[in-house]
């Protein structure tokens with residue numbers, strides 16, 4: 001178990017009304033008592049907050065006016081004694097409080113170290129700890145509720161139940177290896193192995209199927225707005241974001257760099273990417289922009305391909321369809337308020353079965369239809385993060401894939417009539433791989449690396 005008492009500023013750096021400096025570890029109360037003479041914090045009830053002054057014990061100088069929260073181990077965030085000092089939110093004030101605590105014997109916490117202690121002290125498992133980070137980083141409501149579910153241990157419980165089923169199978173196999181003389185036991189074991197193994201495998205596969213939606217919940221659908229210059233790409237971003245995020249002018253080549261914005265369309269989280277109009281250009285800045293547009297196009301899950309209805313369909317437009325053909329596309333014919341010079345039949349011939357939506361962004365027409373098309377492209381009905389357990393974390397997905405493979409090998413071995421001790425090796429391996437998701441048997445360096453991605457003070 002960790003011995004050091006650690007401290008960090010747990011609120012964002014910068015000016016704010018209030019900032020919190022947190023201390024965790026055996027020395028927390030002693031340190032706090034040395035700098036908070038108002039009352040003996042070791043004697044107050046746990047989970048209470050106290051008003052008073054912070055005083056530098058060396059100079060007897062008053063440093064701050066504070067509120068101090070006292071939380072006694074083990075029912076705390078880290079399972080250690082915790083003191084939280086709520087001070088005024090200026091940079092100087094918060095830093096003075098932190099310096100004082102450091103001088104009185106605490107060590108500066110590493111990023112994620114409070115949460116790491118919650119993990120090492122057994123309050124949460126690894127997937128729950130990772131969910132804490134997801135929660136902080138979540139950019140959409142759905143991502144946030146998914147992270148909360150995972151923090152509550154929903155994924156952990158599912159993984160534990162799968163591991164339990166595997167352990168029971170291994171126990172059966174064990175009996176069979178110990179008493180090989182009973183033929184009927186062998187037959188039962190085979191049947192049981194196939195049944196249980198298949199059930200677990202199906203559950204792993206179901207979880208993996210949620211990964212695509214999980215990724216979407218977590219990151220939003222990467223949606224690139226692509227088109228020739230001046231067709232209305234930035235106008236489209238602004239309308240979907242309901243905010244003037246991107247610069248719109250009547251000058252072709254206005255957008256030079258990629259502009260990103262998170263938006264919610266019918267409950268579907270989109271990471272909208274406005275790009276520079278794609279054309280051949282001598283302008284070096286614009287050319288870099290065009291390169292970035294092509295890159296955004298490659299990385300996108302969904303392409304909103306914008307055309308100008310006021311102009312004829314050109315071979316440049318057709319080339320964009322060709323470049324985007326590996327992705328989900330929605331074609332948007334914009335500027336329907338102007339005279340229509342585009343030949344719809346020509347567009348349809350190139351677009352194939354891609355949905356085509358007509359809009360006038362200046363008159364805000366066709367937006368509803370576009371939103372419906374977006375929602376329908378990705379989901380049958382609404383995206384639901386309520387009932388399902390989702391996986392979205394790349395580490396979890398990889399481990400699930402490896403588990404599925406190990407289990408497959410076990411099932412194949414049974415089918416091939418391999419000796420049961422060989423089958424047992426693969427099942428045990430599956431059990432271990434699943435365990436890594438919740439932090440069983442994971443290497444210390446992985447733990448360090450995962451927690452170091454947290455922010456300071458978490």
Ligand SMILES: Nc1nc2c(c(=O)[nH]1)N(C=O)[C@@H](CNc1ccc(C(=O)N[C@@H](CCC(=O)O)C(=O)O)cc1)CN2
Nearest residue numbers: 020022047069071074075076077078079084123132458
């Ligand atoms: N001031 C403050 N606010 C905060 C946090 C914090 O550390 N400090 N949190 C930090 O992320 C979050 C709250 N998360 C927490 C999770 C568990 C426990 C905790 O003490 N758990 C005990 C049970 C306590 C009880 O039931 O009374 C336990 O599990 O044993 C505390 C905070 C968000 N808000």
Ligand SMILES: Nc1nc2c(ncn2[C@@H]2O[C@H](COP(=O)(O)OP(=O)(O)OP(=O)(O)O)[C@@H](O)[C@H]2O)c(=O)[nH]1
Nearest residue numbers: 229230231232233234235253254255277335361362
């Ligand atoms: N009449 C009409 N004008 C529009 C419509 N949508 C956008 N515009 C105008 O078209 C011009 C270009 O719009 P932008 O949104 O900047 O177009 P863009 O595709 O982002 O342009 P670049 O970034 O330069 O490639 C602006 O003057 C807009 O006001 C529309 O539906 N109808």
Ligand SMILES: [K+]
Nearest residue numbers: 230249251254
């Ligand atoms: K423009």
Ligand SMILES: [Mg+2]
Nearest residue numbers: 233234254255
């Ligand atoms: Mg633009």
